[in-house]
Amino acid sequence: DARVTQTPRHKVTEMGQEVTMRCQPILGHNTVFWYRQTMMQGLELLAYFRNRAPLDDSGMPKDRFSAEMPDATLATLKIQPSEPRDSAVYFCASGLVLGRIQETQYFGPGTRLLVL
Amino acid sequence: GENVEQHPSTLSVQEGDSAVIKCTYSDSASNYFPWYKQELGKRPQLIIDIRSNVGEKKDQRIAVTLNKTAKHFSLHITETQPEDSAVYFCAAHGDTGRRALTFGSGTRLQVQP
Numbered sequence: 001d002a003r004v005t006q007t008p009r010h011k012v013t014e015m016g017q018e019v020t021m022r023c024q025p026i027l028g029h030n031t032v033f034w035y036r037q038t039m040m041q042g043l044e045l046l047a048y049f050r051n052r053a054p055l056d057d058s059g060m061p062k063d064r065f066s067a068e069m070p071d072a073t074l075a076t077l078k079i080q081p082s083e084p085r086d087s088a089v090y091f092c093a094s095g096l097v098l099g100r101i102q103e104t105q106y107f108g109p110g111t112r113l114l115v116l
Numbered sequence: 117g118e119n120v121e122q123h124p125s126t127l128s129v130q131e132g133d134s135a136v137i138k139c140t141y142s143d144s145a146s147n148y149f150p151w152y153k154q155e156l157g158k159r160p161q162l163i164i165d166i167r168s169n170v171g172e173k174k175d176q177r178i179a180v181t182l183n184k185t186a187k188h189f190s191l192h193i194t195e196t197q198p199e200d201s202a203v204y205f206c207a208a209h210g211d212t213g214r215r216a217l218t219f220g221s222g223t224r225l226q227v228q229p
Contacts (some may be wrong), residue, residue, distance in 0.1 A: 006184040033216065043160070043205060056216065091159065102148040102209045105217060107159040 002026045002107045004094050004108035012114045018080040021111045023092030024073055032061075032075045033093040033105065034067055043091075049075065050097060089113070118143040118210035122220025130228050134195050135196050137223045139206035140188040148209035149182060150217070155202045158201075164191070196227045 004025045013019055019089070025032045032047040047057035047067040057067060069075045079086055089112050095105035119142040129135050141149075150165035166180045166189065168175045173180050177196075182189040189208075193200055203224050207217040 017174075042221045045216055045218070048216055102217075104150065104162055104165065107161070109159050 003094055006015075006090075006092050006107050006108040008071055008111055009109060010058050010112045010114075012116065013082055014116050016081040016082055017115075018112060019082050019086075019115075020077065021077045021090055021092075021113075022093075023075040023077075023108055025075065025092070025094030026106060027073070029096050029106075031095045031097050031105075032069060033095070034075070034077050035091040035093065035107075036088045036109070037091060038088045042090035057085070082113075084115045087115050117219040118146060118208055120206060120218045120220045121210050122126075122206050122223060123128075124223060125221065126224045128226045128228060129196050131196060131198060133196055135191075135193045135225055135227075137191045137201070137204055137206065137225075138188060139208075139220065140186075141208040143208065143210040144184075144187060146208040146210050148217075149180070150207050150209075151180060151191050152205045152207065152219075153202045154205065154222075160205060169171070173216050182202070196225075198227050198229050201225055201227045 006014040007022045027087045036044045046060040048055055049069045052069040065076045089110045092108040093105045093108045096103040122139045136140035142145045147168040151163050154160040155190050164175050164178050164180050177194045179192040203222045205222050206220040208216050
């Protein structure tokens, strides 16, 4: 049963520190998404990649957030410097898109981030 | 870009009753509409989805209907059980601009035993 994995599952850090979150998409999926979930904002799309190329990062604060896909098995989301308002659950999801056909998108377990 | 509105934000039903959650979308070219269930502290999990060439889909106690003309789709849960209690999210996959899922704001369903 293939699943998206994320590390770390929990992270507590102090304001100003760098945070790196990692995601391993399901093998064979060509699209990776990063979402942030808070009580107030629901599920927000931060960025997504297709075939490792960034397609859209308009949901991401550019001055402190960066997302990369160094290879097909790893996606990273970095926050530098972190701020208390970044506290949220960050989900990675992966899926398969063939032409205009969107297949099911599967979520990872999330990284629960607390910035003090 | 796509805009998805979801109602109600909270829903409380008695065990055995039906529950209906409704969503509207703005991009008439949207072609894929999944529904996710999220239990407390867990990841969102797909429970059912529908594509724009189908009007209705059913899987045991769960059904989804799609009205492309009115641009709305609904989740129907029959014979609700306490384990159906969770937050449910609808989503629509736009076909213009940002080609990704846009999620509704979620519905917290509480099934009272």
